[in-house]
Amino acid sequence: MRTFFLILMVVLLSLIQISGLNNSLFAITPNFVLAGLVVLAMLIDFNQLIWLAFTGGLILDFNSSVDFGLNTVFLILMILVIRLIIKTSEISTKLIYSLIIVGIATVFYNLVIFTTIIRSSAIINPLNLGFRLAVELVCNLVLTALIYWLVEFSLAKIEEFNKTRKLKLS
């Protein structure tokens, strides 16, 4: 049930990200998948997480105009970096860490996508680019806090349900 919930969550987040439910605030798309995966990285097993990153990345890649695989590779690399951070440092406040990582990953992700157009003579207003990045950053941070609360609550409920079921069976 837990695995099913996690897969469903990542698929839903990916579908929301490509659905166009994003155009109310300066036509900025918050990065639902990124926020979701960073939150999950703080709460679940790494082996599960890497497959979830693969699933989310693949859905985004099928709907993206950038080189195929870029989203998947980015998300997997991000998960590997988070694992390295978790292993090497003592994390006590997971939400704060999630927010910091989402902030850094948002900037980095935009830079990666930006490199796909920087080759051309595209007209880019740095002020506008900065503003859009700032709005996306704020959206992603709020989203991360929301997802964190939602996932923590849902996982606790699932644990509770599993325990009750085990007790009933025994």
Next chain:
Amino acid sequence: MRNRVKTTITIVLIVVVSLILLNTAGVLNPVKSIIDVTISNPVRLAFSEVAGSLSKSLGVITSIGSLNAKNTQLEVQVTELKNKLSELKEVKNENDILRAQLGFESRQPLKTIPARVISFEPDNIRKFLTLDKGSRHGLKKGMPVVSSGILVGTLDEVDSFSSKVFLINDPEFRIRAIGQDGRASGIVRGQLGQGLLMEKIAQNEIINLNEFVITAGSDDVPKGILIGQVEGIVRNDNAIFQSADLKSLINPSKLELVFVVTEK
């Protein structure tokens, strides 16, 4: 435990690299088509529709204060447009008579195929959207896509049952265009997060504020499709060219149904 993690990483990386290679070689295309028809298109369409209606509801709530003023403004605009329409009908009649006398062929309406928007680009830099029609429905790369007669973009990638539209506001989009009144020609480009820019307009050509800009006509794009309206002109006496800022007349991120122009 450590070995298990290493194995997972290795398997995932092998799968990812294989998928990238298979996609580059075009081997994934038939699989993509099957996924598109059976799962992907219906699910994406359903999500897009739900998202569209939620977005609209949110829009109504946030704009409720300004609705009255906008309504009055639109009523005035409707009256003006009605007058203009009756004038244009007269002009059309005259035009038809003159064309008949000169033996010119009358203008044929564009042949279009309707397509629904099923997904948007997941990032905030590139501007593409995916349609639920593909090569099986007669779509080809380069065909223009319009909404309410206004240019939305051109088809960039066409799969069997879906296609990607290169939107007019993407920073890499370019199209030849002319001003409707002064006939000044130039190139319209998308600007990241801003409107459109018409550049390479010769200094001796005339372009005015509020003038409409239309496509100049090229291989697949017919002449005369509305692109935008001039809202600013940048003219420098020392420069070879002048440029104009255009206001796009549609919001590509709110589109639900578009029309692909299949024949000029």
